[in-house]
Amino acid sequence: MSNLFEVLKQRRSVRKFLSKPVSKELVLTVLEAAGWAPSAHNSQPWRFIVIDNPTIRRELAEKMANAWIIDMTKDGCTVDEPKRIERKERFITAPVLILACTTLKDLIQFGDEERQRIERDLAVESLGAGLENLLLAAHASGLGACWYCAPAFCKEIVREVLKIPDEVEPAALIVIGYPAESPLMPIKKSVSEFCDLDVWGSSY
Numbered sequence: 001m002s003n004l005f006e007v008l009k010q011r012r013s014v015r016k017f018l019s020k021p022v023s024k025e026l027v028l029t030v031l032e033a034a035g036w037a038p039s040a041h042n043s044q045p046w047r048f049i050v051i052d053n054p055t056i057r058r059e060l061a062e063k064m065a066n067a068w069i070i071d072m073t074k075d076g077c078t079v080d081e082p083k084r085i086e087r088k089e090r091f092i093t094a095p096v097l098i099l100a101c102t103t104l105k106d107l108i109q110f111g112d113e114e115r116q117r118i119e120r121d122l123a124v125e126s127l128g129a130g131l132e133n134l135l136l137a138a139h140a141s142g143l144g145a146c147w148y149c150a151p152a153f154c155k156e157i158v159r160e161v162l163k164i165p166d167e168v169e170p171a172a173l174i175v176i177g178y179p180a181e182s183p184l185m186p187i188k189k190s191v192s193e194f195c196d197l198d199v200w201g202s203s204y
């Protein structure tokens, strides 16, 4: 059990990797761990695409980087060009690149919009649980990984490049590799900041 707590505490978002390849076996191990996560009604609404084709990677990274310019321009912001290029290159060069999606295909169909929206939220939450398992399994295997939310902001572009059907929603890109950096833990809130200990056992 203490080992689990060490893994939980020591996992960090790792964004720089050695060029050392990651074996297919190890990639399958972390994907399997993702599949052990809890999910609403055990729906397991996650889908993962391991993107290893260099041409597709480049096309995806370039189109996503261009979509970012459009979004920033809409907001009246100037694009941080070095950051944009760095992020694009990261998706191209990361030893392993996995697109994480939520599938809406097997969701329970409710008769009203509100419950349907909640059911969709539950699928997104379930994917989060799967992704946390994946990140922890990567760390426990000596790998580093980082979750990037960019695909959530340009779903249609990601769908088009990877020919993803409508009922599958691109959510995140996960980069994985052997770490070339050891980030320190960023500031984390203490329990008393996110749990009101004074009202333990009573109301909010």
Ligand SMILES: Cc1cc2nc3c(=O)[nH]c(=O)nc-3n(C[C@H](O)[C@H](O)[C@H](O)COP(=O)(O)O)c2cc1C
Pocket (backbone or CB within 6 Å): 011, 012, 013, 146, 147, 148, 149, 150, 183, 185, 186
């Ligand atoms: C939903 C989600 C989206 C994230 N998106 C990004 C991202 O787009 N770019 C990035 O560099 N890190 C991203 N991260 C990683 C966070 O920045 C990171 O988890 C946070 O700074 C805490 O650091 P830690 O993971 O080392 O504890 C994301 C994490 C989550 C859970």
